Amino acid sequence: MKKLLCILSLTALFACSSNNCPLESTVLCNYFFYDQNGVAIKYNDAITVTTLLPGNKTVYTYRKLGFQTVTYAQRDTTLLNEGFSETISTTRKDTLLVNKASDRSFIQVPMSYFNKADTLIFSYNNISGKDTIIIEHDGFAHVELPECGTHVYHHLHSIRSTDAAIDHIEIINPLVDYGGKENIKIFFNGVVE
Numbered sequence: 549m550k551k552l553l554c555i556l557s558l559t560a561l562f563a564c565s566s567n568n569c570p571l572e573s574t575v576l577c578n579y580f581f582y583d584q585n586g587v588a589i590k591y592n593d594a595i596t597v598t599t600l601l602p603g604n605k606t607v608y609t610y611r612k613l614g615f616q617t618v619t620y621a622q623r624d625t626t627l628l629n630e631g632f633s634e635t636i637s638t639t640r641k642d643t644l645l646v647n648k649a650s651d652r653s654f655i656q657v658p659m660s661y662f663n664k665a666d667t668l669i670f671s672y673n674n675i676s677g678k679d680t681i682i683i684e685h686d687g688f689a690h691v692e693l694p695e696c697g698t699h700v701y702h703h704l705h706s707i708r709s710t711d712a713a714i715d716h717i718e719i720i721n722p723l724v725d726y727g728g729k730e731n732i733k734i735f736f737n738g739v740v741e
Contacts, residue, residue: 576659577731578654579733580732581652591652593650599667607638609637611635612633659724667680670713687700689701716735
């Protein structure tokens with residue numbers, strides 16, 4: 549009887565787990581890089597991607613002669629007691645998505661679950677201008693298997709950009725999932741090659 553209970557317990561334990569869940573299940577939009585003629589390139593300049601969030605945030609900047617200037621999201625009374633001057637300002641709520649990526653032929657960027665459009669700011673190390681990309685999309689729940697959990701996939705509708713370094717931009721595969729397929733082609737002008 550003990551053997552039967554042990555076998556049933558082990559069977560129930562293994563029945564609850566699944567090896568069918570994907571190992572790579574992070575949903576990211578894949579941006580691949582091309583020159584203005586459509587030839588795949590490796591982006592050599594450092595690129596930083598931020599996204600704009602609705603609203604503003606308060607930031608506290610502390611300065612003292614002979615010390616490095618620091619900025620915090622909350623007030624630091626310790627620095628005030630040490631003689632630092634405080635400047636309070638309001639800035640946009642930006643979120644860093646990609647930090648100084650270089651020598652890449654593509655980047656992967658997460659998408660908003662709740663917004664119908666994402667605004668991305670591409671900053672370049674060797675170019676003073678920035679590019680803004682606005683991508684409209686819908687998010688929808690996807691369940692591979694109940695034990696794997698729910699993921700939010702996206703369907704891309706439209707995309708547009710400014711032209712500081714980008715010649716033009718196209719949606720290639722409108723389904724953004726965790727498959728790693730190319731979703732968007734960014735065609736850079738001759739400035740960043």
